[in-house]
Amino acid sequence: MINSSYDFAEKNVNSSKDKISDYLIKQVSEIVKYELNNYEHKALHFWKYAMSEKNNNLGSLLDEDLKVIVCGDWCMNGKVEGGFLSAKDAAKKFIKYI
């Protein structure tokens, strides 16, 4: 699997998929000094909506009446630490009900 940088993905989000994958395969072939064009399966995926434009700083969201709490990366940022921080915040709020 070849992962591009966020910058590269953002700059090329509207380019042709074949052009991008050919470019990435060529670059990595040169780096590893092995021709990678001999593949049986090729699929390019943009995680176009994976990153939100702005970071939220919600922690977690608690409905005191329903006793429901929601958390997740979307409460903070689209990364694993956002998911962790949101879950930590939820646990902190939740613990007083136990």
Ligand SMILES: Cc1cc2nc3c(=O)[nH]c(=O)nc-3n(C[C@H](O)[C@H](O)[C@H](O)COP(=O)(O)OP(=O)(O)OC[C@H]3O[C@@H](n4cnc5c(N)ncnc54)[C@H](O)[C@@H]3O)c2cc1C
């Ligand atoms: C391809 C890819 C690459 C990534 N790379 C990185 C990276 O390099 N670095 C980084 O920091 N982050 C990366 N991320 C983001 C990271 O994976 C997420 O930010 C993180 O997993 C969010 O954690 P979460 O607990 O909020 O949500 P999730 O990990 O999505 O967990 C939600 C859970 O809820 C469950 N669920 C959903 N609906 C229900 C339901 N109705 N009932 C019960 N369970 C339900 C799901 O099955 C899932 O287990 C990547 C994500 C993807 C998709």
